[in-house]
Amino acid sequence: MSFDLMPVIWTAVSVLVLLLLQRWIHTHLHGLSLLITGRPQLAVVIYAIVLLPGVFLHELSHWLTATLLGVRTGRFSIIPQRQPDGSIQLGYVEYYRGATLGAFRESLIGGAPLIMGTAVILLIGFRIFGITELAVAIQSGQVDALTLALGDVFRTPDFLVWLYLLFAVSNAMMPSRSDRRAWPAFFVTMLILIGLLYVLGILNVLMNDLVGPLTTVFGYLGLAFSMAIGVDLVFMGFIALLEEIISRIKGVRVVYGSAEAPPGTDNLTM
Template identity: 40%
Template sequence: MLISFLWFTTSLVALVFAQRWMHTGLQRVLLLLFRKIEIAFFFYALLLLPGVVLHEASHLLAARLLRVRTRSFSMIPKMRYDGTIRFGYVETDRVGHVRSALIGAAPLASGILVLALLVYGNLGWSSIGMDGEAFTLETLPLYWERLIETPNLGWWLYLAIVVSNTMLPSSADRAAWIPLGLILGALVGFIVLLGFGPQAADLVAEPAEAGLRVLAGLFTLTTLLDLVLVLPLWLVQSLVG
C-alpha cells in the first residue's frame, strides 16, 4: 500500500510539472512561429479545445446532477488583461462544501475515465495489463512495439495528451477541498476513536491500492507523453528563437 501511494504521489507531482513545461513550451513556440500573440493564442486554444470542452462540460454535468443552478458558463477561451488565459468557466450558486468539491473534481474524474478508455482501449495498454504491476521498465519495450502498431496512433495520442493537460482542477475548483478534507479527517478520527480503525482499514485497503496503481500508471504514462513533447518544443525554441 505504501509503495502504491508513493508511486501515485510521485507520478502526480511529475505530471503537474510536465504539464507546466509542456504548456510553457507550446506557448513560446507558437509565439515564435506567428510573432503575434493573438494568432498564437488562437492556435494554442484550438489545440486544447477538446480537453477544454470535456473539462467545462464535466463541471456543467456535475452541477446538473447535484441540482445546483448554473448561472452562466462558457467554453470559449479568453485572454485576460494580465496575459493569463481562461479557457472556460462554469459559474454556479453557492452551495455546501460537499457539492462544491464534487463539482470541482468532476473534470479530474472524467479526464481519468477518458484517459483510461484511450490508453486501455486504443493505445495498446491492454496487451500488457493495466493494474500497474505490468507497466515496468521491463515491459516498456513490449508496450512500445504494440503502441507503434496502433491504427490512427497520432489521433489517439493527441486526445490523450490534450485530455491529460486540461483535466487537473484549477485553484477555484479546489476551493472546497480543504474544508471537505478536514471534515473527512475528523470522520476518520472519530472512527478510530470508536475502535473500528483496523476493520475499516482492512475493508478499504485492497480496492484503494488497486485504484492507486491504476491512477499512478495513467499519470506515469501521460507524464512520459508530455516529456516526449517537451524535447521537440525546446528544440524548436532553440532553432527559431
C-alpha cells in the same frame, strides 16, 4: 490486512512530476504559438485550440457533475480569456453557490475534470493502445517481448490522433485554483470524520474493508498519470524542437521570465 503504500507513493510522485511537466508545456506551448504568430492575441487562440479537446472535457466534467448533483449551472465557455493577473483562462462553467451547496458537492464539481480525465486516459490506454500487453512485456524484462508490444502500440489505427487526444486531455484535466476553492474545507471535514471514527473504534474495521479497493484505485491513478507523463515527454521534445527551429529561422526567441535571449536575436517576452 496491511496497506501497500507503493501505489500511493507512485501516484503522489507521478502527480508532482506531471504538474512540473504540464507547467513547462503550457508555458512553452503558449511561447511557441507566440513565436509562430508574433501576435499575443492570436497566440492565445492557437494555444487554446491545441488543447481544445481537453478543455472541452474539463468544462463538460464540471457541468455534468454539477447537473447530476442538482446544482444550477449558468454559462459554459471554451473561449480563452486573459485574466487581470496575466494568466489565461481556457474555459469556464458557471454554477450557483447557494447556501446548500456545501464543501462536499463543490469539491466533487471542482475535482470532476481530474476524475473524468483519468478515466479517459485509462480508457484510451486499455481499449485503444492495449497497454496491458505492454505492461506484461515490461514486467517480463524481455527485450523481444517489449519490442513486439511497442510495435503493436505504434501500429494502432490513428495512432497519432489518439496520442494527441491523450496529450490534450492530460494537460487540461488538473483542477484550477478556483476548482480547488472548496477543498480545504472538505479535507478538514474528512479529517474530523476520520478522527471521530478513530475515537469510536470503527476506523480499523473500515480500513480493513477499504484496503483492497484503495490499493486498486491508487494503482490505476498511478498508471494513468504515468501514461500522461510519457506522452508529455514526447510532446515536450517536439515542442522544444519546433521552438528551436523556428527561433533560428526567424532570428527571434521567446524570453520566459527573467531569462535572456542569446546575442544576435530579438526577444518576444512571455
